[in-house]
Amino acid sequence: MTERRAAWLFLAPALIVIGGFFLVPVLAAFALSLTDFDLYALADLHNLRFVGFGNYVDILHTPLFWKSLVNTLYFVIVGVPLSIAVSLATALLLDSKLARCKGFFRTALFAPVVTTVVAVAVIWRYLLHTRYGMINYTLGHFGIAPIDWLGDPHWSMPAIILFAVWKNFGYNMIILLAALQGIPGDLYEAARIDGASWSQQLRHITLPMLRPALLLVSVITVSGYFQLFAEPYVMTQGDPLQSTVSVLYFMYNEGFKWWSLGRASAIAFLLFVLILGVTSVLLRIGRRGDAA
């Protein structure tokens, strides 16, 4: 058996799975988004009609789509910077020479990342309970009146953002910590000799050196946060007043509650284009900074 034939035999199983159950479905999703595939087509394919970009036009005229888009953007625009700020702060603390028991702190801070999102969303629903929740109880000590976190459309998204930051920040913390540990120590040595303060070292050494890692975690987090789904599914079911319907939640309902699979495919594609657009802009901004 030649090396070339062996290579293809080693590759074949994985390529068949990825091709057949991912790449082909992605192409099929685009084709599907140009049809009116629904419950009738599901029963009999003869009912299927080609509608061109009709689904896309239709969706762009659906108020709930725009609502879900605004909700998702709110989640991304507030949630991503907050997540990264917490990740960076905890990574800096863990990297500090003054920190004790680093192994314990690192594990404890990372633990929420490996938990099951549905299970911890259930916990948070209870923590956020208006009457019996620990969060309102704690806020009460500071004289803050109980907040109806998951029942008030002004507070539902902030509540989901708090939960998401708690659940996810550890992931980026580990990546940033690894990058911090890769910064040569003599840079700080030289800065200290020059009398640079802690904040000056942070601004002129740490943050510039972290730039590639920060760009990486931004791209990962942005594309992850656009895919918001399980949190509202468990915590609010999209309510109150549809204030937590995300684009994916909208897609799920269109597809698997109303069986408008053509429309749902179009929503999935719109989300894909949006994520691709935003992450490429991020990468461009990040790289332009490198050249400067």
Added chain:
Amino acid sequence: MKSRWASAIVNGLLIAATSITLFPLLWMLSVSFMQPGAASTYPPPLLPAHATLANYHELFERAGMGRYLVNSLLIASAITLGSLLFNLGAGYAFAKLRFKGRERLFQTLLGALVIPGQVAMIPLFLIMKELGLVNTYGGVIVPALASVFGIFLVRQYARSIPNELLEAARIDGASEARIFATIVLPLLKPIVVTLAIFTFLASWNDFMWPLIVLSDQAWQTAPVALAGLSREHVQDNELMMAGSVVTTLPVLILFLALQRHYIQGLILGSVKG
């Protein structure tokens, strides 16, 4: 003096941050042992006044959680074993075996990483329906049997295997399959552990696809069943906390036991993005 203050601040902040990450998990455990209704009081109780296993009893006897946990265990194990096999083979081939179009094919696969998985889900559902895999373990397992991320991880690692080693074995007349099994696999052992724990945790925690393809309760995984339960039992906090404990504790314990490998994989996977 100044550094003592700084040290107190750094460690104080770390203690505060870990309290916030750990408190919900510890409280979940505590509430799961409370009498039904005991947690719906003000102020919220920290520890059970009369510890009881009633919620776990209810969870397994009445809500059938045992079945869902077995489903999760079987599905996550099958995905882990199968995808290890497929990803190891493919990752090794991309790293060490020469064939035409290797780099181009690999770059194409990496390019696919930008496509969110949900784009494929609707046609995938129709494919699964055609194959008769909706509401079967296979519906969740089969699409997860290979992953670009897994192949990438193995390839990164396998590139450090010296070519001389493989060439020497070939000259000795060893077949490619034999070389893979006796020389390559032992060298890949660290990445096998890393990939295994990564895959197992991801499959166990996965939610959206199992929710779509397993609508029949009998086949549901623990997270899907828990989400369903939580919609029915909005007020039964103690029962829901017990459900969260049994769903998330297995993966937390697995992570604690193998965290070095998990963290290593996370960093390795992010090197090139």
